[in-house]
Amino acid sequence: MIGATHARRAASGHAALPNRERLRKVVTTAASYQSGGLAIALLLLCLFFALASRQFLSVSNLTVVLLQVAPVGLIAIPAAMLLLAGYIDLSVGAVAWLCSAVFGILVVDHGLGPLPAAVTALLVGGVWGLLNGVLTTRLNASPIVVTLAGFAAARGIGDALTGKVTRFGFGPGLGWFGNGHILGLPVPACLFLVVLVVGLYLWYSTPVGRHLAATGADRESARAVGVAVRGLPFWAYTATGVMAGLAGLVIVAQLDASTVSIGTGIEVQVLTAILLGGVSFQGGRGSLWGVLFGVLFVGILTNGLVLLNVGPFYVDVAVGGVLFVVALMDVAYQRLEKVPVAAATAEAAPSRNGAVA
Amino acid sequence: MIGATHARRAASGHAALPNRERLRKVVTTAASYQSGGLAIALLLLCLFFALASRQFLSVSNLTVVLLQVAPVGLIAIPAAMLLLAGYIDLSVGAVAWLCSAVFGILVVDHGLGPLPAAVTALLVGGVWGLLNGVLTTRLNASPIVVTLAGFAAARGIGDALTGKVTRFGFGPGLGWFGNGHILGLPVPACLFLVVLVVGLYLWYSTPVGRHLAATGADRESARAVGVAVRGLPFWAYTATGVMAGLAGLVIVAQLDASTVSIGTGIEVQVLTAILLGGVSFQGGRGSLWGVLFGVLFVGILTNGLVLLNVGPFYVDVAVGGVLFVVALMDVAYQRLEKVPVAAATAEAAPSRNGAVA
Amino acid sequence: MNANRPPILQLDRVSKRYGPVTALCDVSLTLHAGEVLGLIGDNGAGKSTLAGVISGTHRPDTGTVRVDGRECHFRNPAEARKVGIETVFQNLALIPTLSIADNVYLGRELYRGGPAGRPLHLLDKRGMRTAAAAGFARLGVTLPPLTTKAAALSGGQRQSVSIGRAVMWGSHIVVMDEPTAALGVEQTELVLSLIERLKSHDVGVILISHNMDHVLRVADRVAVMRRGRKVADVPLDGRVDGTHLVGLITGAIEESRR
Amino acid sequence: MNANRPPILQLDRVSKRYGPVTALCDVSLTLHAGEVLGLIGDNGAGKSTLAGVISGTHRPDTGTVRVDGRECHFRNPAEARKVGIETVFQNLALIPTLSIADNVYLGRELYRGGPAGRPLHLLDKRGMRTAAAAGFARLGVTLPPLTTKAAALSGGQRQSVSIGRAVMWGSHIVVMDEPTAALGVEQTELVLSLIERLKSHDVGVILISHNMDHVLRVADRVAVMRRGRKVADVPLDGRVDGTHLVGLITGAIEESRR
């Protein structure tokens, strides 16, 4: 029987080291929900800030952190799915601005109500994402070039539409959307949590996650076993577009203003969070929990450095230093993990030998 | 004999279509030196600008274009090699600023001569690149995270060293380096040409190019046949660091000032040029001629839009639109090329059947 | 075999070119339920390309594929799977980063029971692991624990996973592209017996192999490919032996039959 | 063979674990010049891991490798190549985006003549194409044009390239991990004859195969692996037949010999 010897051998290796195995199992399980050393780095970061600033762990500050990470977090969830499948979207910041611009114009210049204007704006984001999806997954255009084009074009269209003039004064309804609370949580943070839960559900509880990973790891093999290697990234692009629009509207709602600088550099923050979270740049591997940690890491780092009033010259040095530490923790973690990865193969019940059919 | 039948069949297929084959051969050869539809897109772009602006084709304007592309071009050559091998460097802009900052401080604050100061600055760039190389190729740290750390840290260190105060007044020697001419060509353009020639030599005439491509395409297989899968990217990182420093010094020389905005966003321009040039984001495929076209494309587009005085609102729209066109040309080109790629297999002389040993 | 019943798979004058290379040229082929068709030929003769046409990875330039008499134009392998065609690809088509169990169920995951399970597409991960383990056990295929990543398997273990997957799912037609290439002696025996079992369940099997002994042992009929053409199609009625087949492959013996 | 001469390759108590899986356990092995050693065993028995240790892709946890009596600690396959060890890897180790010719010369390119050629590392592309074509012709391996990308080859063609490469370069020790797995009948014959030719040139060959016929035909001695251990090491002196070997593989026959 194929591999019977193997199963026996593996089982005996297992039996010999029950305690080490249990430890490994813990490490391995932890590993599958975080990525590299990031969760530990995040903990250390929190510990440091908590010691250095009395305010850091206050409820009100943690609420502010949640509020602050919402825009990046909203986009990072679908964008992480894209990257998992080996695609990328560099246009998210520009699309966020375009949607904000459309919203501002519709409400202020055309007197549309905030709700229909918001729906239209999200539609614009969705259509832009859909276009990215068509070009890349259907026509096989380069994701980089296409979304770089969007990076320039969407911002330019927004600028041209608005004449770069800020629109403001959207009224209290929108204000609630940006600054209101539900059960003590800021509304944008609630939105992020909802999107996160949907993302976790898709990623871990439905076939979507593994299909995206398979697409990113080996497109041809994934296609051969019936994975929708075009459809999934297509929808992920569309969702990313909608989420970029939503992130833009969240910022507009908080500022009560639709202003040209919205979305600038958000694509870099999104990518940083995702990649910190351990999603492979080449696709195929990654954890959405890791992405959540990445989003929080970026948000907490920014927040903490302001809390400590780190001088403007040193903020970048601190950010860089922390990222180096994350990279090195990841290295250390890989070494630690090497053993556990193989160990994971031993702990599940070996399949029994059946009678030869 | 293995495959004898195949060779015969292929040869006969070839004989049947001599003219189409010749056409295909031309297309295929062209394809190996440009990438996708970029060369054609570049030609069309030049044609358009030449028709739209009398100045575009003037010698003085073309000289200006060469001058303008030099910093991006200098970095793009080694960075393209990195990407070919599957690595990336996001820290180039920050390193360019750090080197400029070191140079400015050494000359203005410490009275060092421009030459030793420049050598020190380049050394700083080289050491930073070397560090990137050690972390990524030796310790297997994530190239994205490490160079993102550098992106923040190198800029921060530069800011902290200078206090963001501009250093200026470096004298005529440095001025020549930025604004002088050799045989009618601006000195920075000459530097770029030298680096380009060295790059082309390494990429096409020595084993370096194919070894990098093999590393990017299949690291384990490349290692198995003796390719230096660590050494090559390591040196490419180091070279990228030095070139980032050189690009920074070129800008300092042109401005006669070392100022904080140096290098901002240059990593995006470099990546745009490389990826437009058709180097695969995942590594393994790409042409340095394509990268040259990419660098020129970005430079000419910027120059032409200024010449035409495209309003500030529409520059981004125009850039985006042009990039979309490039993406679509690439799609069209892929379809055209599909046949030629296989055709390449038929045109070389089939190996003869030897006697079975 | 059931030659009097209509064929379950029918290829009619299928051609496929890669640029100037003609990988398939006017190939016609039939397969009946409960029949094992050996597909043999030199390296590069076009066997894998033909398998790709049947399993939906390659689209033929011309010619038609009929399954149960209905013309099919597979746009992707998922569509071929839907009409009951399972394939063991020469490259195995395993995702190295996924576990064995995940690979087996990739593209046709099991959902949890309960009212929410199917509508919400909730994966039944434990169920898939158990069912995959049971499936391999039933087939007699033994493997490392099913949570092992495909990347950590030996060559033969990978092939076993790929075969097990196809056999577990294959209810109608199973295409196997050199399934025993990396297998040990015992494992090979197992695979041959699996093929016989598929046959007894009225499944049609196409077996691509370079091993004439294996073909002779399990195939009912043999189609021979040479330079992209089908040059022979002979029933294995005892009069055909390995030397004859090798002659057909190399062209030493010429015979053409539909 | 030349048992009175000192062995060219000597493994001493080599072990290798992947976490809890012991892929190799205290394996010792010798190979003499002009000897063909068959290495057989079940799927997952550790054959490829052993080949990896010899060819420098895997570093053993414990134990030593000696080539021509000198202890070697290969940090990568390039170092193994330098002492004359060529390998046909089970995964073939071809770069899909490079042409056949480029793959053959990858890592040991030819340089142009003239004063500038070698110092400047100027590739002799035409020279490599011609030499590779001549090499394959000399071996009797025929392939599509050598400018074809490896990605466009059939499974067997790829294997032929990989074998051709190893044989062309192999001057001292050649390790072949299931070289005939994807090959047609004629091509397999060719490879077996190539092995005999290597032997006659005093090259030591390690042949990993699941095909007992092939092993029995070309090997002088057979080492049997089971669960990571070498369980037998027998000369093929005519008294050993396939059934005996299969018995050793499965453990039906127990024998242990150094």
Added chain:
Amino acid sequence: STGETVANGNSKTVAFGHPASSSSIYPLLVQGAQEEADRRGYDLLTSSANMDAGAQVDELNTWISQRIAGVIVAPVDTAGMAPIVQKAKTNDVRFLAYAAKSVPGADGSVIFANREGGELVGAAAGEWVNAQLGGRAKVALLTDYDQETGKDRIDGAVEALRAAAPDIEVVATQEGLFADETLPIFQSMLQAHPDINVVFCMADDGCVGAEKAFLQTNPSEERKRLMYMAGWDGTLPVLEQIATGSSVIRATAVLDLVAIGRASIAATVDAVEGGGDTEVVIPYELVGESNPQRAQEFVNTYDAILAAR
């Protein structure tokens, strides 16, 4: 009109090299510049450098090689302009500096009294601190060290504030220019120092973000009464808030953008044609709680211009 020649023999085109094309003040500047260029019969080129020093140099090189008549430049970096000025001279292009104190060799300049503008705001804040808080206040600064303008405005303001109320304490300084940058930064600042009383934002845009961050904390009326935010430029949203008088943004030092645009091109054309004043200093005008009607006047003018576009 590009074929015509003017005093210096170049084409009848002038360029307005203001690189902050993403800023919301930009359209108003260009409005004034365009008006003046039209009035004097010149074509106008505008910038797309977007605060990038390298891009700006490229752009200037392109313009100069086109041999336009004159250019007025807001240098991303002042010191870097020397070679450009040289090149302009050899190409007979008039080069004027905008918003930069000194560009050696320039043919003229339009500069703002940044330091004085800073002191204007600082003094007003000092008065408020003394009146409302008895001279004690915690101060937060949102600025941009990359720009000399920012240094001058903020330094001037802090100095004047300290002169009026020596007991103030600067508790937080961060870089942030635009509203969406200052929003999260000020959110965090308020966590560390919930009792901040004075906020100086280097640009009015930043005030909008800081104000919203403050309002997110649901401050009491009393708390709002003890908050003083001020900025520079005089952008529409800020002017409107000052005009209605309901906001914690209590002052801004206004630069009349349309007038500046006009003055810039006027000086440039003067330099090209010879004569006129090519050294212009633009003063700031403090608009705040004491003169909300002045804010309303600006709002009306700007609204009219933007509506006309």
